[in-house]
Amino acid sequence: TPPPVQGKVRPTTERIVCIGASTGGTEALNDVLEMLPSHCPPIVIVQHMPAGFTAAFARRLDSVCQVRVKEAEDGEPVLPGCAYIAPGARHMLLQRIGLRYQISIKDGPPVSRHRPSVDVLFRSAAQHAGANALGVIMTGMGDDGARGMLEMRKLGASTRAQDEESCVVFGMPKEAIAHGGVEKVVSLHHIPREIMHWYQAGHVAVAG
DSSP states (O other), rough: OOOOOTTTTTOOOOEEEEEEEOTTHHHHHHHHHHTTTTHHHHHEEEOOOOOSSSSHHHHHHHHOSEEEEEEEOOOBBBBBTTEEEETTSSEEEEEEEEEEEEEEEEEOOOOBSSSSOOHHHHHHHHHHEEEEEEEEEEEEETTTHHHHHHHHHTTTEEEEOOOOOSSSOOOHHHHHTTTTOSSSOOGGHHHHHHHHHHHHHHHHHHHO
């Protein structure tokens, strides 16, 4: 995916949440998604996992959440009230078809040492959603997502990082903060509230 360019993101009123996580992320994602209502914004998630594990992980989350949770499929539309988890060992990108978002699943080499890569998802969100995206970086080792989150912020997206106290490993949030891509640092238990406040504020802005 080429780097996003300021001023090239076509306007849309559709809001979308992009989440990246790694070590400790499976339980952290459970905590976040379980607290979200069924009328939440669409959510696309990269959790570092090998092939063959993400479908079962998505089914487990779907069984305990009000939000519909599923393994992402290539070409499917992104809908409110749904969370889409990148398939293990494949990259997930956000695309735009008109004013709507669509998922693209790609093979290819690892990016930031990972496939799926948070950087790949975040860069595509910067390019296709711009200021209508919220990026959330959660517990994990390494720096995947740090560069992509900075690109999101430069294109007007809101960004959040999980705080050190609630992380299993603070590596990914710490690197995103160090790169300058994080607008606000919050605890794990406040992330669902942050998502809904951001989403509702967008509805108020559109109505106004």
